[in-house]
Amino acid sequence: MSKPTAGIFGLTGCAGDQLVILNCEDQLLDLVALIDIRDFLMAGSANDTGCDLDIAFVEGAVMSKRDEQALRRVRARARTLVAIGTCAVWGGVAATDESAPRDAWLEEVYGPTGADYDSLPARALHEVVQVDYQITGCPIEKDEFVSAVANLLNGDAPLLPQYAVCVECKFRECGCLLTERGEVCCGPMTVAGCNARCPALRIPCVGCRGPAADANFASATAMFTEGGVSPQDVARKLRTFAPQGVQQ
Amino acid sequence: MPSAIEAPVTDAVWSANPYQPHAARIVRIYNMVENNHLFTLRFVDEDIGLSFRHRPGQFAMLSIPGTGEAPISISSSPSRPGVLELCVRRAGRVTNALYRMKTNDLVGLRGPYGNGFPVTEIEGHDLLLAAGGLGMAPLRSLLWYALDNRDRFGRVTLMYGARTPADMLFREELVSLVDRTDMNCLLTVDTDPGSVWKNHVGLLPGLFDHAEIDASRTFAAVCGPPVVYKFILRKLLDLGFRKDRILMSLERRMKCGVGKCGHCSIGYKYTCLNGPIFTYWDAINLPEMI
Amino acid sequence: MKILKLRKDRLDFFASVVQQFGEVHAPVEVDGGYAFRRLSRWSEARLNYPRTILPPKKYFLPQRETLFRFVPEKGYVPSAEGLDTRIILFGMHACDIYSLNILDMVFGGAYPDPYYQARRKHIVIIGIDCIPDKHCFCRSMRADFVDHGFDLFFYDIGDYYLTMVGTALGDDMVLATGPLFEQPAEADVDEYKRRSSNKRAAFQLEVEIRDLPEIFEMEYQSGIWDELGEKCLSCGSCSMVCPTCYCYDVADSADLGTRDGARMRIWDSCLFSTHALVAGGENFRHSRASRIKFRFYHKQRGFVAEYGRPSCVGCGRCVAACPVKIDIVEVLERLRGVQHAVSH
Amino acid sequence: MSTTIRIEHLARVEGHGGVTVVVEDGAVSDVRFDVFEGARLVETLVRGRRYEDVSQILSRICAICSVAHALTSIKATERAFGVEVSPQTKALRDLLFRGENIESHALHLFFLALPDYLGYPSAVALAKDYPDAVKIALRLKQLGNTIQEVIGGRAVHPVNAIVGGFGRVPAEEQLISLREALLAGIADCRAAMDLLVTLPAADYCHTDTVFAALDSTGGYGYFHGDEVTIVANGRRTQIPGDAYLGFTNEKAVPHSHAKHSSYNGRPYMVGALARLTAHHDKLDARAHEVMARLGLTLPSRDPMDNNKAQAVELSADLHLALETVDQLLSSGVHDEPPVAFQPRAGTGTAITEAPRGILIHSYRYDDEGKIASADVITPTALNAASVEDHLRCSVRQAGTNETAELTKRLEMIVRAYDPCISCSVHLVRRRDAE
Ligand SMILES: Cc1cc2nc3c(=O)[nH]c(=O)nc-3n(C[C@H](O)[C@H](O)[C@H](O)COP(=O)(O)OP(=O)(O)OC[C@H]3O[C@@H](n4cnc5c(N)ncnc54)[C@H](O)[C@@H]3O)c2cc1C
Ligand code: SF4
């Protein structure tokens, strides 16, 4: 059986998810032995930019016409398209404020030429093309990526948790930042998979992985406002990485 | 060491492990209906095959190595031992993986689990089997059990409805029963697009007009989608069936099959231990059952 | 039962002797809370803790556990990883021991769970007396006292621990200390009784559990459930910290590049919408209200029908852990239609 | 005759950029370093956000420099609030920065730049013929990541560093195993140097270059300190950080060159080579020995030397990180909470050295501790003018019209800068979608 072909692509983002792939130091050589990575601009210069792909991993949000075209091209080439990272899955930090006056901001940051930029409000991949699987995380977790690849190679859908960060926080028996310290921790609304990284360091979760399947934003907002945080600040906080999730 | 702890007891996970799947070989894959194939399996280890004795209505846990496990009813009758037949609908991870397998491939199987139909109680009575759509899968075992032990049952009636002839599970097999004189096999389809169907056309409850049923001496086994329950149950109650003689096979999420994982719990019953066959009286008592 | 006593200031010595029977694990402080951890020094142990974040069920039914390794040529090979480890849980409270006795029923029965059973046989339990705090209602749940399920149990009687010897192994531990343990005097027994009745009075919470199953049936349609459903975050904390919540998920994980892998079981919770979801999208407990109702119903009514008693031991963990302060005692009392009452 | 050399998509760099060079009669008539990143407007997005979220949001500007962004952000906030952190925190931050530098340099040197020198399209292709070298490189990269994980809680977008200190200080055992890893890393690095010294020369451009680097306090480092040293024609100038607008020319907007930074009208280079040029005297003899082995003489007139400078830093960082770990272990690590402080209105500017050069975060806070305005200036933006200058110079000096060869050289020069295009939040020249 010939090796499945794959491409790794980045739209507008921080390249963190591609970097995490390169950070799989222990598995990298196995990975390239198992899949034929034909198109990975960040890591190589001899890319086949037109071939069909069994799997395409796409990072970043769609933030320009150029991104949109690139994504459509990748979709047309790929049998399976996997969104990697919170930007690709939910829009990410750049999507946090959809009511932002973009034109004014562009001009403010880039000067008078800003207005001419090819710039669109951030969208997640699934808003533009059909996405087969989503691996969230800002950035994605190495383990989740590697096991998702293992599943995909077997022909199975990746198995990813849908429950909240609290579950893993309890697994690790960390002190609860909400009940014990009254902090604004987004753990109950945020999907697990990071092994409760932040609470384990006594740092409140900022929700970088996007919402858990059963997130109850209305109740969470009430909980935080009762704790003395202004509704506006709560809304901002909950929207930081995945504003779409809050709307749902 | 001054210790009263005995020697390693972890042997138990080797010898008496209820979660242990046993290798079984796919001996036949039969494409009955689109995305509803009949898989015939045989245990690799003959002893395990011999000791696997199920009752109609029981289920097994099917493992696809590396992918996962799912509960599947045993569609073959214990009266026809040697192989097990599973009628599997392609629904998700495990079943997709099964559909990728070929004859001679190995899967894992453990069981049988669940209460099954109370055959000894039913024996000596008439039997009515009513199935809609995919509900035929768990009833087929009971059907053949009754036919193979014909003398132990009174009147045997099967009512089975599918959307079209192409959607009918076990179609050839069941059509061949229509002419049998020792049972009443009533088959219907909602519509017959190809005009090839020689049996009834119309909704399932309509078949009651063609059946002779004496509620006082009959057990009914019902399985199908929620609408089937809705109409058939009403009909059966109208006919005067006792609530504890109406038997239903339920589906729940299941992870262990042996009453541990908690997923199939319905209030205070486990579908895997106390079910999957429940009576209508159970259903009235158990909230959220159907 | 064999009853002895141990001078409190000799507990350290006893602990040092006990080490030769296995790894000593006891509650230690973590970020203001407590957790059972392996001790590196006896001085880390905090025996007068209110409750640990996770109950000791994590030793018997680990958060994540490999049931089988899968290798294509060999099929599913059971994993015995860690099952033989001899662990001494030093300082378990009565309610937690009681919860294990409850789990014994679930993981025993017609299909005994060999993983749980192996650990149960290998893990030594040394119980210790406790003082109820504002979340404890184990007395109402009849779990403030255990008569079995431990190897040793220490009751505080002032300068001494009155020691119940529950098993032959417990007795071996006692004997291994030489003459450390003494015979209790009548005065010691009197002191035990006095403290026992003081403890009874120290409970700030009380719930009536008689006919609770019936009340659950009567209140099945109560508006309380919708109210709780709106509030619940579905975070699952209550299930994770509950000593008697045993729901688990099973999933196969695949190794990269082979069809090798592992079958894992992982704690699950009925508060998650995936709990009763079946293939094809049908969900028997789609609404949050139906899920939180199910948690209470299963514990206080369903379990009674299955196993003869509620599967709650009144440890108060779920109350302490719930970010939106959903309080089981309050819920039970509201179901009964009485106000939250504080006795004495 | 006019030729246009266009590199549509720069490969083996972070982010999306291209290069266009128009050559007319052997002279360069136009050079453009194009950036195609969508505009994320992160500086405006943090407006109104409370201080505790700012470093988390701004670290997302770039993954490879995420420690630099997060900690520079924290430094700016601490300046604004007047927070003074503990010596232990300072040491840990220093170490965290070094971890990022090790990872980033290992990635750049071996995975992005090295394939050019040896004529391979990627490190994966290279691994077939140089398996050991690639494994060593992977280990060095991993070591950098491990440091970031142990101190920062995550290799990309650290979470443990916060205003006032750390969420949880790493435990002694973690530092002890880090120590072992560093010792192994030092041996690995030595082996890697043996390969690097054999590489063919790649000098495609010689010209006077102006350099700018943070004058780090407490030795050769990347985080502490507030003054910038500029080296031009052998003259050194010190500029206080608060006056950063004076040398970044940030707000002057002559249309096409907006935000291309210059000092006294000349473009300047930031990054490893600039740091070494300005502050190699802070490094010990061992580092100078490495410099000598690699044939790096300062001041350099060749931008490709930035690769060598990274190699020198990589080696030095391993030793310096080990020193810091030893110092932490000997003083004993304390699980101290972050220092307490009161958010207040004010401004704070922080200058640090990201792996690819000077990074500036400057904030104004309102009295609720929320961002009123934020300004971020990244090394890639600072370098942009210098990159173009060097491209122009290399075409001039090339002595060839062979497009393929020229293209390769141009790519290598851009790559030598180790640009981080996601970082270039400010780069103005962007091309619209065709
Ligand atoms: C008693 C009984 C008898 C049955 N008989 C039959 C029968 O005869 N024929 C038939 O076709 N069907 C039968 N079913 C139904 C069958 O078991 C389901 O269709 C089954 O879910 C199919 O499994 P699947 O993996 O293909 O589907 P999926 O629902 O996709 O798989 C679900 C499984 O995938 C895993 N999974 C998916 N997503 C996640 C996630 N996010 N996190 C963790 N794990 C995840 C879980 O292990 C889960 O159990 C029966 C069910 C029961 C209870
Ligand atoms: S705890 Fe929250 S913020 Fe931290 S890594 Fe996990 S999801 Fe992201």
Ligand code: SF4
């Ligand atoms: S339900 Fe709550 S109080 Fe009862 S045993 Fe579980 S955690 Fe403890």
Ligand code: SF4
């Ligand atoms: S802890 Fe509270 S909020 Fe979380 S699932 Fe349980 S009841 Fe709901």
